[in-house]
Amino acid sequence: MLQPESEGDLARMIRSANAPMAIRGGGTRAPVEAGDLTTRRMTGITLYEPGALTLVAWAGTPMAEIDAALEAERQRLAFEPWEAARVLGRSGTSTLGGCVATNASGPRRMVAGAARDAVIGVRFVDGEGQVVKNGGRVMKNVTGLDLAKLLCGSRGRLGVLTEVALKLLPGVAASVTLAAEGLTPEDAVAAMSVALSTPFEVTGAAHDPAAGTFLRIEGGGDSVAYRADRLAAALPGEWRQIDADPWPAIRDATRFAGVEGDLWRVSVRPSHAPALVAALPGRWLMDWGGGLIWAETPPGTDLRAQMTCAGHATLVRAAPETHATLGTLHPEPDAVKRLTGGIVSKFDPKALFAHS
Numbered sequence: 001m002l003q004p005e006s007e008g009d010l011a012r013m014i015r016s017a018n019a020p021m022a023i024r025g026g027g028t029r030a031p032v033e034a035g036d037l038t039t040r041r042m043t044g045i046t047l048y049e050p051g052a053l054t055l056v057a058w059a060g061t062p063m064a065e066i067d068a069a070l071e072a073e074r075q076r077l078a079f080e081p082w083e084a085a086r087v088l089g090r091s092g093t094s095t096l097g098g099c100v101a102t103n104a105s106g107p108r109r110m111v112a113g114a115a116r117d118a119v120i121g122v123r124f125v126d127g128e129g130q131v132v133k134n135g136g137r138v139m140k141n142v143t144g145l146d147l148a149k150l151l152c153g154s155r156g157r158l159g160v161l162t163e164v165a166l167k168l169l170p171g172v173a174a175s176v177t178l179a180a181e182g183l184t185p186e187d188a189v190a191a192m193s194v195a196l197s198t199p200f201e202v203t204g205a206a207h208d209p210a211a212g213t214f215l216r217i218e219g220g221g222d223s224v225a226y227r228a229d230r231l232a233a234a235l236p237g238e239w240r241q242i243d244a245d246p247w248p249a250i251r252d253a254t255r256f257a258g259v260e261g262d263l264w265r266v267s268v269r270p271s272h273a274p275a276l277v278a279a280l281p282g283r284w285l286m287d288w289g290g291g292l293i294w295a296e297t298p299p300g301t302d303l304r305a306q307m308t309c310a311g312h313a314t315l316v317r318a319a320p321e322t323h324a325t326l327g328t329l330h331p332e333p334d335a336v337k338r339l340t341g342g343i344v345s346k347f348d349p350k351a352l353f354a355h356s
Contacts, residue, residue: 001024001035001036001037001038002021002036002037002038003037003038003040003041004037004039004041004042005041005042006042007042007123007125007131007162007163010037010039010042010125010160010162011125011129011130011131012129013037013129014125014126014127014128014129014160014352015128015129016129017350017352018350019352020351020352020353020354020355021035021036021037021352021353021355021356022034022035022036022037022355022356023035023036023037023038023039023156023160023353023356024037024038024039024040024098025038025039025040025059025060025094025095025096025097025098025101026040026060026062026092026093026094026095026098027090027092028083028084028085028088028090028092028093028094028095028098029084029088029094029098029099029101029102029104030356031315031316031317031318031320031323031328032320032323036355037160038060039058039059039060039095039097039160039161039162040060040093040095041060042058042059042060042162043057043058043060043061043062043065043095044057044058044061045057045061045065045066045069046058046163047165048069048073050073050075053075053167053168053169053170054120054165054166054167054168055069055070055165055166055168056121056163056164056165056166057096057163057164057166058096058162058163059095059096059097059100059160059161059162059163059164060095060096060097061095061096062093062094062095062096063081063083063093063094063095063096063099064093064094066096070168070171071171073171074170074171075168075169075170075171076168076169076170076171076172077118077166077168077169078108078112078113078117078118078167078168078169079104079105079106079108079109079112079113079114079115079117079118080105080106080107080108080109080112080251081094081099081104081105081106081115082104082105082106082251082252082253083251083252084104084252084316086252086254086257086258087252087253087254087256087257087263087316087317088316088317089257089258096164097161097162097164099115100115100116100119100122100151100152100161100164101151101152101153101154101155101156101161102153102155103115103116103152103153106247106251106287107203107204107205107206107216107247107250107251107287107288108203108204109288110196110205110288110289110291111196111201111202111203112169112203114152115152115153116148116149116152116153118166118167118168119135119148119149119151119152119164119165119166120135120136120148120165120166120167121133121134121135121136121148121164121165122134122135122147122148122151122161122163122164122165123161123162123163124151124158124159124160124161124162125159125160125162126158126159126347126348127159127347127348127349127350127351127352127353128349128350131162132147132159134146134147134148134151135147135148135165136165150343155329155356156353156356157344157348157353157354157356158343158344158347158348158353159347159348159353160353172218172219173219173220173221173224174218174219174220174221174224174225175216175217175218175224175245176216176217176218176224176225176228176241177204177214177215177216177217177241177242177244177245177246177247178214178215178216178217178228178231178232178235178239178240178241178242179212179213179214179215179239179240179241179242179246180212180213180235180237180238180239180240181212181213182212183207183212183213183237184274185207185209185273185274185277185278185286186274187237188207188213188286188290189207189270189271189273189274189286189289189290191213191215191235191236191237192205192206192207192213192215192270192289192290193270193271193289193290194234194235195215195231195234195235195289196289198230198231198234200217200227200228200230200231200234201217201218201219201227202215202216202217202231203216203217203218204216204247204250205287205288205289205290206246206247206250206285206286206287206288207285207286207290208246208250208255208285208286209284209285210255210283211246214246214247214250215231215239216247217231228241250285250287251287253285253294255283255285256283256285256294256296256317259296260299261282261296261297261298261299262296262297262298262299262300262301262303262315262317262318262322263294263295263296263297263315263316263317263318264293264294264295264296264297264303264313264314264315264316265292265293265294265313265314265316266292266293266294266295266303266307266311266312266313266314267291267292267293267311267312267313268290268291268293268309268310268311269291269309269310269311270288270289270290270291271290272308272309272310272311273286273290273291273293274290275308275309276293276307276308276309276311277293277295279306279308280293280295280297280303280306281297281298281301281306282295282296282297282298283295283296284296295313299318299319299322300318300319300322300325302326303315304326304330304331312330313330314328314329314330315327315328315329
């Protein structure tokens with residue numbers, strides 16, 4: 001595996017490449033762990049200005065290193081990136097580049113936006129070995145075409161990320177989780193929809209049929225307590241505050257770790273979620289107020305063919321042959337596929353990143 005230690009090394013390797021290569025960061029997010037080139041030696045925080053709420057780091061920087069630096073300054077990433085290592089059975093370390101390349105976003109996405117909404121600048125190497133810089137290292141310098149957003153979620157198909165600039169948020173002083181038990185999927189989605197429409201600033205809304213329905217409120221201590229009480233009073237049924245923190249397990253779907261079966265992430269309209277989960281052949285979990293469904297299916301099951309509503313289904317965990325047959329990403333409509341193909345051909349004319 002090629003392991004460049006600098007942006008210059010990476011550019012030279014790509015210029016000399018003559019066959020498709022699979023790009024990897026920490027090896028914790030791709031459907032198949034093996035790769036031809038990894039950025040994990042391109043690591044380190046290059047700029048951190050807590051007063052400006054901005055951070056810049058090399059793409060191979062472990063997310064644990066970034067989290068530790070932010071925690072020391074009582075700051076955080078708005079998009080709450082989910083970790084894929086446990087559900088994929090991997091032992092690697094998640095990297096910043098991998099999070100951005102997959103647009104990895106957790107329970108706060110519905111209110112704080114996705115990873116792409118926090119990225120203000122990138123550096124990357126395209127398929128011709130050219131170093132491309134877009135955006136800025138601080139908010140006031142972000143101008144021009146927003147290629148940074150285009151790279152987010154591109155999964156390495158347009159180029160290899162080398163450096164990422166992020167905008168940050170202050171840390172959370174207090175957090176309260178309300179829980180209710182025994183709700184049907186219909187009642188859970190209805191309750192989550194009501195909660196998200198209130199002025200109490202709910203930052204998490206999830207339903208696990210095996211554990212309950214959960215709502216999260218964050219902020220200052222007195223404000224959080226007041227808003228949690230008001231929210232509990234505004235909702236039908238019995239809601240109570242719990243001491244446990246269910247959100248890491250919801251974020252990373254850890255209830256599906258270490259078991260047989262394929263795993264999917266399905267995005268739908270929350271109002272369609274109850275009918276969809278009723279038709280699923282295995283276990284499931286709702287996040288984002290019902291807009292995101294983690295679904296477990298028997299190996300080789302084509303969940304997309306069984307969907308009863310419009311939406312997008314990404315195959316997260318399956319055998320390599322299942323990924324090859326069904327495709328990791330949801331098929332694009334023909335018009336979008338043509339547009340995507342045109343963009344890819346501009347950034348990667350030799351199709352070096354076709355296996356990423």
